Structure formats: C-alpha cells, structure tokens
Amino acid sequence: MRTIAVLSQKGGSGKTTLALHLAVAAEQAGKVAAVIDIDPQASAAGWKDSRAAETPVVVSIPAARLAQALEAARSAAADLALIDSAPHSGDVALAAAEAADFVLIPCRPGILDLRAIGATARIVKLAGKQGSVVLNAMPPNAPNVLSDARAAVAVHGLDVAPVAVQQRAAFAHALTVGKTAHEFDPKGKATEEISQLYQWLCGKLKDVA
Secondary structure, three states: OEEEEEOOOOOOOOHHHHHHHHHHHHHHOOOOEEEEEOOOOOHHHHHHHOOOOOOOEEEEOOHHHHHHHHHHHHHOOOOEEEEEOOOOOHHHHHHHHHHOOEEEEEEOOOHHHHHHHHHHHHHHHHHOOOEEEEEOOEOOOOHHHHHHHHHHHHOOOOEEOOOOOEOOHHHHHHHHOOOOHHHHOOOOHHHHHHHHHHHHHHHHHHHOO
C-alpha cells in the first residue's frame, strides 16, 4: 500500500476535494483506495455519507489513531491511502507527513495562499519526505498567473506538479451529490485534469518506492 498525505496549513486550499477525486480516480483505475479523514471538520466523511457507492472507503478518525487506521487499510488490501489532514495544525500535519510515502500540497494561486506554503514546506522537510505542490482552483486562460505561482512556490524548494487543476463547477456540483467529477461528468475537463494528476502521482510513488 502506498500512502499520500494531502497537506496544507492554509484553510480552503482544496485538500478534501483533491483527496476524494484522487481516491475515485484510483478506484476507476482498478485499485482499492481509502481516504483517512483526520480533519475535525470531517468533510470527507460527510461526502461519504451522501454517497450511494460503497467505495472508496472513507474513515473519520482522531489524528492520534492514524497509525491504526493505516494498518487497517493495509490489512484490507488497500492499494492507496490518502490522508486528508486539517489546516492550522502543525503537529497533526507532521504526523501525517511522517506516515506517508509522498506529500501533496494543494495551493490556490492567491498571494496569501502562496505565502502560506512555507509553513507546509517546513513540515515536509522536517518529516524527511518528498512533496510537491499542485496548483488548485486556477483561473482559466491565465498563463501569467500560473507562471507567477510556480515561481513563488520554487522559493521554498518544492516541486510543482505539471498538472494544474482549474476552477471548475463540476468539482463542486459532483461533491454535492456524493460523487466526483469522474462520475458526474466523465468526459469533462475536470475529469481529465484529475486523471492526469493521478497518473503523475503514480509515477512519483514509483520514484519513492
């Protein structure tokens, strides 16, 4: 089993949206995925409550039970576990990073979000793990915004995923009805972006094997 921690010390970065979408992308690729929700807001678990499909498994637990939840996922033959962490909680984020094979850091392109990357970057380095930033909720057709955001992230010594996720209504609409973009709009741009991000992550996980 491979484990990805989805971390950001800035609230509203899109951690839960990406974790859920990547889990469903993994399931559609024939893998068994689990989302471990250690955010007290339990947004991922709330999505699961509104979902008709049984998979992916979503478990809401206190951060102190993370190791046990990962072991349970491993025992259940999960191929991929995604840890959906809480913002503004350095100790919890560090525990998630230490438990993961790879850290994914969602970041919106706004200046306040980009400035907040430093705190998460320090957690990744302290845990001794590899991590990359995925630029999320990007405005469409804004190449200058994308290049400026990449430059701002590079200051912290982090890689930037080659796939940027744009701001798309399909993400919000899908989650509202307990689905993801893959199920809500299989041929849409949102689905294409998540699929590309998932494939890129698979390559990163092989690199840290």
